[in-house]
Amino acid sequence: MHLGMLLEMAGDGLGDRIVIGSREGGLTAAGLAVRARRLGAQLAGRHGERIALVDLNSEAVPLLLFGSAIAGKPFVPINYRLTDDQLRAIVARTAPATIVVGEGVAERLGPMDDVELITRDELLAMADDESSEEGDGYAGDPDDIAVLLFTSGTTGEPKAAVLRHKNLASYIVSTIEFAGAGEDECAIVSVPPYHIAGISAALSATYGGRRVVHLEAFEPKEWVDTVRAEGVTHAMVVPTMLGRILDVIEADGGGLPSMRSMSYGGGPMPVPVIERAMRLLPDVAFVNAYGLTETSSTIALLGPDDHRAAFASDDPAVRARLGSVGQPLPTLEVSIRDADGQPVPTGERGEIWVRGEQVSGEYLGRSQLVDDGWFPTRDAGVLDEAGYLFVHGRLDDVIVRGGENLSPGEIEEVLLTAPGVDQAAVVGIPSTEWGEQVVAAVVLHPGETISEAELQDHVRTQLRSTKTPEHIQFRQELPFNETGKLLRRVLRDELTSEFTP
Helix, strand or coil: CCCHHHHHHHHHHHHHCCEEECCCCEEEHHHHHHHHHHHHHHHHHHCCCCEEECCCCCCCHHHHHHHHHCCCCEEEEECCCCCCCHHHHHHHHCCCEEEEEECCCCHHCCCCCHHHHEHHHHHHHHHCCCCCCCCCCCCCCCCCCEEEEEEEHHHHHHEEEEEEHHHHHHHHHHCCCCCCCCCCCCCECCCCCHHHHHHHHCCCCCCCEEEEEEECCCEEEHHHHHHHHHCCCEEEHHHHHHHHHHHHHHCCCCCCCCCCCEEECCCCCHHHHHHHHHHCCCCCCCEEEEEHHHHHEEEEEEHHHHHHHHHCCHHHHHHHHHHHHCEEEECEEEEEEEECCCCCCCCCCCEEEEEECCCCCCCCCCEECEEEEEEECCCEEEEEECCCEEEEEHHHHHHHHCEEEECCHHHHHHHCCCCEEEEEEEEEEECCCCCCEEEEEEEECCCCCCCCCHHHHHHHHHHCHHHHHCEEEECCCCCECCCCEEEEHHHHHHHHHHHCC
């Protein structure tokens, strides 16, 4: 199936239902389809082989996503927070292309070969032009590239992850009920458009018929105010966003009366944060969604019933599931493999492998699929006997101390249970004696105090001495990117400079 077909189904089946913008004056499903077809016809004749976006969130994102699909050109949302040099390098790799740019972006790019720049306002005017011809939403090839997403690595050149129409459409059709949203439902989208969550949000809301309001960028008070004003019922957040949202609603006591469901992902959610969220928002159904760009979003879900059962349980095994990402989607196969690619016994740690129609596992110019369609994710994980998946970070982040492999995530979880600790991150830095030594960076809640020795004792009593950080740095903040992912390599470099002679 092609993304244009998803849009045509929504336009035909949902008609006058508002799917983008405010309840009064928003854009209907039929209106979105017409405007995307107009864009498709015009973008097909524009410069280059790709349609890129360097801009904040807006209604232009779904219009461009579907318009590019109808034009038969890949959609390439680019990180506007890159440095000027990094941004120019990515745009150069995207060329030949037409680039839709936000305010100030053209000046940042300067003169560039083989690109045509148009503004967001110019794009919206193209979509509103009633004299424009319309493209054919049914004409696309499911095997064509729908989206290119550049990875957010902290070292090396970013890779362009390839998502084909068949990958994205398979994910949407298998996880979203067509027109299944109530007419009173509304989702808020504040994750950046260059994140897979932003792409899947646009597709799932359109196919399901749920109205969407966009925030140009996340700011916690504005987010809360928008949710209350627009009657938002559904949201997707990353862990750092949820903590800041909770700070706002705890301070003003207003809650989120309209909110029914909140999903979270994009990084590990500290158990104390989700426990706090469930206490402050007892009527909200929480969903943990674990996925990757290369898998068209979600691989596994920890649903609302699992959250409530774990939160209320005295059984340590059940309670521990709050720290899991739930069970794999029924349309996917998930396997835990060793370094040789062989399946490991249940309960044993290894690399998460995944296979299914929604899995691309492809970067521009090369596929990473192996062994009859399996994608090795490079994430470490464990499947328990009940089929719950626990993710233990990237394999590359494993600390090797004296020949023993140590999981940073396991140590971080223990640090987060210490009194006063708000955030914690653990890395390995060079050691002449052990190869690597364990060090940690910790952010405390405002007004709280705890010593390095007390934190080390806290870890030692719950784990063992080899997993106890040899140094702990207290900081005002940890380095995260804009999607809430810990920049572990940045932190490792900083702590290496601090603690290596």
